[in-house]
Amino acid sequence: MTVNWYLIVSAMIFALGAAGVMIRRNPLVILLCLELMLNAGNLALIGFSRMWGDGAGEIFAIVVMVIAACEVAIGLGIIVALYRRRLPVDVDELRELHG
Amino acid sequence: MTFLFFFIFAGFALAGAAGVVVLRNPFYCVLSLVVHLISLALLFLLLEAQFVAVAQIVVYAGAVMVLYVFVVAYVGGGDKPDQLWSASPRQKALAIGFASLIFIELAIAILGTALSSLGTEGAELSATYGTPSEIGELLLTDYLLAFELASMLLLIAAIGAVALAGRRGGIAENEGNLSPRHGVVHTPSPAATGSMAEGVSGYGVTTPLPDPQFEGRELQQPTRETAEDDR
Numbered sequence: 001m002t003v004n005w006y007l008i009v010s011a012m013i014f015a016l017g018a019a020g021v022m023i024r025r026n027p028l029v030i031l032l033c034l035e036l037m038l039n040a041g042n043l044a045l046i047g048f049s050r051m052w053g054d055g056a057g058e059i060f061a062i063v064v065m066v067i068a069a070c071e072v073a074i075g076l077g078i079i080v081a082l083y084r085r086r087l088p089v090d091v092d093e094l095r096e097l098h099g
Numbered sequence: 100m101t102f103l104f105f106f107i108f109a110g111f112a113l114a115g116a117a118g119v120v121v122l123r124n125p126f127y128c129v130l131s132l133v134v135h136l137i138s139l140a141l142l143f144l145l146l147e148a149q150f151v152a153v154a155q156i157v158v159y160a161g162a163v164m165v166l167y168v169f170v171v172a173y174v175g176g177g178d179k180p181d182q183l184w185s186a187s188p189r190q191k192a193l194a195i196g197f198a199s200l201i202f203i204e205l206a207i208a209i210l211g212t213a214l215s216s217l218g219t220e221g222a223e224l225s226a227t228y229g230t231p232s233e234i235g236e237l238l239l240t241d242y243l244l245a246f247e248l249a250s251m252l253l254l255i256a257a258i259g260a261v262a263l264a265g266r267r268g269g270i271a272e273n274e275g276n277l278s279p280r281h282g283v284v285h286t287p288s289p290a291a292t293g294s295m296a297e298g299v300s301g302y303g304v305t306t307p308l309p310d311p312q313f314e315g316r317e318l319q320q321p322t323r324e325t326a327e328d329d330r
Contacts, residue, residue, distance in 0.1 A: 011205035015198045020120035022194030050146040053222025066249040070256035076170045077263030
């Protein structure tokens, strides 16, 4: 069982997440797809850590999880604020910053 | 044996990821992501990272996903059938093309370079590899700065989330008065608002923007929110 298998799975998850961010319009689902991409990174980090036989990669993965939690808190806060202002929860219609 | 487990878990992880992208209802997307996260934690176990696997299940599949479920139940709003995908099919095709390009590039980077020499069973592991004691020691010695910065970041994010979501009318300056320009007219919600049934039932849940024709009349009525504010 070599690490390449894990890296390929990680690359597939990352590509799926990237496709989701580009395709979907609901910001909630876009956040979920961001989680997919972060998790793909985590899987690669853990795989490399296992190959190297050193715990540093696991620390990186834990820090990535912390970042993901922060991103979720802020992102969901923004979505709730949007909903409370009766703005459409749809990234294609939220184009006021578009210029 | 490890091989078999790997393919089972990887299959579930990929199926969960595909479900997040494809499923129509955001509620099912969240549940699909839970499946993905749990199978990813099992893959971590195969890589002998026990602590990270448990943290993944408890923190991610547990706490973070509960937050998602609450917000989906609150906001509701599945995509309407005509807006599941981006407006133009051209953009959809472009997105899938770019995602395939990313995958091909990553696959070349993994398999076609010197990284392929990593294709071994890996280093000999020490007895403490992946245990909480090793993680704790690393966090408090080599990675103390990252640990402290991460805790500060969590604090800032928590304050920011409360500041964003706790406001009644959003980020506008004069959010207190009911100016229709800022869209803070509080209309009474339907009875099922915020329930799980609403989250599951899909589209058509979000209250539409107040009709400008009736906006003036609604301003006259003291709604529930304003009555509370007066008290």
